[in-house]
Amino acid sequence: MDRVLGFGGSGAPSLKVLAGGKMDSPKAPLTSGIGGDSSPTPSHADLREGHLMDSPSRSEMDARLEAVEARMDARISSMSSKLDATLAEIKADRVRFAHVESSMADMRNDIKASAKETVAQTSSLKTTIVVTAIATVIGLWGANIALLGGMRDSFSAGKDQGKSDVQISQEMRDLKEQMKAVQEALDRYSRQVQQSK
Structure with a gap:
């Protein structure tokens, strides 16, 4: 599977990485980059000169993953508390309905x-x-x-x-x-x- 790395529509170079991890030759321009930009594929000289950004370090990736995990944990916690509150309301409603049913049974007995x-x-x-x-x-x-x-x-x-x-x-x-x-x-x-x- 091919991946396309790009840096937005600012005209910065994009790089196409092939399934084997090899980079595509810079002879033909890319028609679709990340974000829909159609910037040309950089040449080997551009790559050697460091025009492309370095990939994020392991600690940056870990920090991003931890932030995503923290947001997901917060969402799950929020959903869990909402679900607990809803279940508590349902239990309270069941108690009220049981009270109403017993009152109605008492009324039926009184009428009889x-x-x-x-x-x-x-x-x-x-x-x-x-x-x-x-x-x-x-x-x-x-x-x-x-x-x-x-x-x-x-x-x-x-x-x-x-x-x-x-x-x-x-x-x-x-x-x-x-x-x-x-x-x-x-x-x-x-x-x-x-x-x-």
Whole structure:
């Protein structure tokens, strides 16, 4: 592989070194040097007179390599610290997400417990309504019996028996219809309560 040594576009000579380490003859000019310059190849006389710079010494090369190493170490260190900071943030986010998940699980459990409690209270409310309806029917029935007893007492006292009989029988029919309506309403309500369970 051929290498071309050059010293910029200032017109300084360039030198082409062939793969075997031999220098190219200075007969033909180079068409591409380092930096894109097209300066001619130096002649043997130019090389003997020292127009070309000497190659850097070993200590200069070591210093350059150490500087490059130091810059690379600084970059790697910077990247490493940034990566460590990012990993720490990810771990902190994981902790926060775990806390959020546990809070959501607690909320779900609270909602389930509240739902069970609401169902139990609703069942208790249904029982209370049924008992209240039955007590109301019994109370109406007792009031009707008292009314009938009063009517019978009137009848036995001898008040207008003809009117009383018709009136009592009419009131008895009305009372029976009322009792029948109350009983039907109670039956419907009991069926609704049992269907909702």
